[in-house]
Amino acid sequence: MFKKLECFDLPRDIIGELSRNWALLSAGNPESFNMMTVSWGSFGFIWGSPSLTVFVRPQRFTMSFMEKSQNFALSFFPPEFKESLALCGSKSGRDIDKLAQSKLNAWFTPSGTPAFKEAKLVIEAQKIYQQDIDLKSFIDESLPAKWYPGGDFHKAFTGRICGIWTKD
Numbered sequence: 771m772f773k774k775l776e777c778f779d780l781p782r783d784i785i786g787e788l789s790r791n792w793a794l795l796s797a798g799n800p801e802s803f804n805m806m807t808v809s810w811g812s813f814g815f816i817w818g819s820p821s822l823t824v825f826v827r828p829q830r831f832t833m834s835f836m837e838k839s840q841n842f843a844l845s846f847f848p849p850e851f852k853e854s855l856a857l858c859g860s861k862s863g864r865d866i867d868k869l870a871q872s873k874l875n876a877w878f879t880p881s882g883t884p885a886f887k888e889a890k891l892v893i894e895a896q897k898i899y900q901q902d903i904d905l906k907s908f909i910d911e912s913l914p915a916k917w918y919p920g921g922d923f924h925k926a927f928t929g930r931i932c933g934i935w936t937k938d
């Protein structure tokens with residue numbers, strides 16, 4: 771169903787895709803996993819590999835799956851799934867069965883990382899670095915007041931891109 775691309779073959783407008791159309795961040799294994807909507811992230815090249823960084827606030831249910839899992843995935847969807855993404859970005863997997871309610875179907879990469887059959891693009895990454903966003907490190911001091919009035923600083927997870935799957 772999916773065809774695998776080279777790890778450098780990200781779509782040109784990947785930042786626009788993420789920020790405007792959003793993605794599902796998923797982690798765990800076939801027995802137990804969770805997903806949440808994200809619109810923040812970084813794509814780049816570091817420590818010898820194409821890389822991906824996602825930012826997760828501590829209160830997210832997805833956080834514990836991100837901490838326990840070696841790999842994580844970002845899934846991008848056609849426009850008709852925006853409602854599913856809105857649900858996964860407003861409800862917690864602690865409270866509802868997001869897979870059932872979003873009408874998405876799980877698909878697992880060969881390493882068992884959860885993603886979704888309905889996705890048009892899946893990017894899998896292997897965690898290599900994690901760090902809490904730090905108040906003292908802001909140069910633009912207006913940002914923490916705007917984004918962290920409650921002090922719930924994101925944790926940044928950087929992964930080495932280890933798989934890109936598409937249907938195009």
Ligand SMILES: Cc1cc2nc3c(=O)[nH]c(=O)nc-3n(C[C@H](O)[C@H](O)[C@H](O)COP(=O)(O)O)c2cc1C
Binds near residue numbers: 792832833855859924
């Ligand atoms: C468009 C959009 C983008 C979001 N981006 C992020 C993000 O980058 N990081 C984050 O921690 N939460 C983000 N969220 C919020 C989580 O998706 C939301 O709190 C979700 O319900 C968490 O689910 P969970 O508790 O099952 O992990 C976003 C929500 C929306 C709607």
